Amino acid sequence: MLFLTIAVSSKAQIKVGNHPTQIQPFSIIELESGNQGLRLTQIQDTTDINTVINSAGATDVNNTNDPIVQDAEGLIVFQKKDSSVYIRTHGKWKRLLTKANFNTNFWTLGGNTPSDSSSSILGTSNGQPLTMQGGNNGYIIIHSNGNVEIISDSTYLNGNVSIADSLNVRHETFKVADSIYVNTGLVINDSLIIHTIGEALPGDNQVLVLGADGIVRKMEMSQFQSNGIGIQSINGISNLTLHIKFGKDATKNGPWIDSSSSGDSILVFNIPEADMNTSGLISDSTQTFGGTKTFIDSLDIGSAQKPKATLDIQGNLNLKTKVVTTDYDMNTAENSLIRTLIVDVSGKNNTTTTITLPNIDQLNGRIYTIKKIGAENENQIEEIVKIDAGASSFADGNTSTKIYNNWTSLSVLALNNRWFIVGH
Numbered sequence: 001m002l003f004l005t006i007a008v009s010s011k012a013q014i015k016v017g018n019h020p021t022q023i024q025p026f027s028i029i030e031l032e033s034g035n036q037g038l039r040l041t042q043i044q045d046t047t048d049i050n051t052v053i054n055s056a057g058a059t060d061v062n063n064t065n066d067p068i069v070q071d072a073e074g075l076i077v078f079q080k081k082d083s084s085v086y087i088r089t090h091g092k093w094k095r096l097l098t099k100a101n102f103n104t105n106f107w108t109l110g111g112n113t114p115s116d117s118s119s120s121i122l123g124t125s126n127g128q129p130l131t132m133q134g135g136n137n138g139y140i141i142i143h144s145n146g147n148v149e150i151i152s153d154s155t156y157l158n159g160n161v162s163i164a165d166s167l168n169v170r171h172e173t174f175k176v177a178d179s180i181y182v183n184t185g186l187v188i189n190d191s192l193i194i195h196t197i198g199e200a201l202p203g204d205n206q207v208l209v210l211g212a213d214g215i216v217r218k219m220e221m222s223q224f225q226s227n228g229i230g231i232q233s234i235n236g237i238s239n240l241t242l243h244i245k246f247g248k249d250a251t252k253n254g255p256w257i258d259s260s261s262s263g264d265s266i267l268v269f270n271i272p273e274a275d276m277n278t279s280g281l282i283s284d285s286t287q288t289f290g291g292t293k294t295f296i297d298s299l300d301i302g303s304a305q306k307p308k309a310t311l312d313i314q315g316n317l318n319l320k321t322k323v324v325t326t327d328y329d330m331n332t333a334e335n336s337l338i339r340t341l342i343v344d345v346s347g348k349n350n351t352t353t354t355i356t357l358p359n360i361d362q363l364n365g366r367i368y369t370i371k372k373i374g375a376e377n378e379n380q381i382e383e384i385v386k387i388d389a390g391a392s393s394f395a396d397g398n399t400s401t402k403i404y405n406n407w408t409s410l411s412v413l414a415l416n417n418r419w420f421i422v423g424h
Contacts, residue, residue, distance in 0.1 A: 163182045324343055345373070365414065371407075
């Protein structure tokens, strides 16, 4: 058996595997297979290749100025000792990291799962502070003495926060999602916003007062006037016992307080019932409100039950209707309130009555119904009711549609800047 080893020098491209006649123009060597792959050189240790580099004439395998060392740049091998792929670059062998070996050496964005938390430390070990920064808008500094400094316009801590000494908020907002415990002092240079406060208990009789030194202190409510602290009077009323009356005065617009009865220490809060021009209470009497009202939840009308839909009407529903005999433009504010338009063509002959739909902008979901009526027992096909899409068009691209027969109706829906016919 004869084996020939032939060294061939060629500038040709090489394709190995499937479709040998097909190779991409940017490939020198291209491999293609559905069930096979490229197997790198298997070595026990990279020192074996370093020995070969030295035997080729290099005196120092790490000397990147040596031409022989430079020729070894870019070598890729598989080291069996640690089952890792290595590449030689800048005179060193560098391991190509995978998720498995990366987690044992570095912190990953998805988090690590160390078996020994004492040896898995994120930070510095030379006495220098650790700085963590996000988006150039703020950062956290952990100093060598253990102090933690948070520098940001807005600081938010989620969960329970326990502070052994003091907390100094230097910027605008400090937020804690759960509870905060400060053993010594809490200093807030700007403002404190509390969104939810629990109801007072029957036995609660203490209040907070702010001293001239800026410190908040607690005291019994009964100590207010006896110690010359707190509210001394309201509009001249200094009696400790205050009676509150609710009243209304048609001459005053909105709630008001009348403390003129100072002899009896009576405060009268005037809260009138709301009407078209006055803000006030909603009562069980007949009322008419002014101004736009917006509900963010569901609404039930006609019963006291919980709504089963966004709008649940337990009764009749009347929508504004109008009968017209001539052309009608729905683009005015008043005309656009019509939901059902009846076009009467009685007595007409060979005419077209045009109904122009309103500007579709901000009408998403609104439905209009146009119905044609005429002389009894007459189709009056030649009396046409034309429905013009106005500034928009119908879903099929046409700008108008027509009703020919009497007693025929058409319902159109405004959706995504087009009119859709949804009923006849």
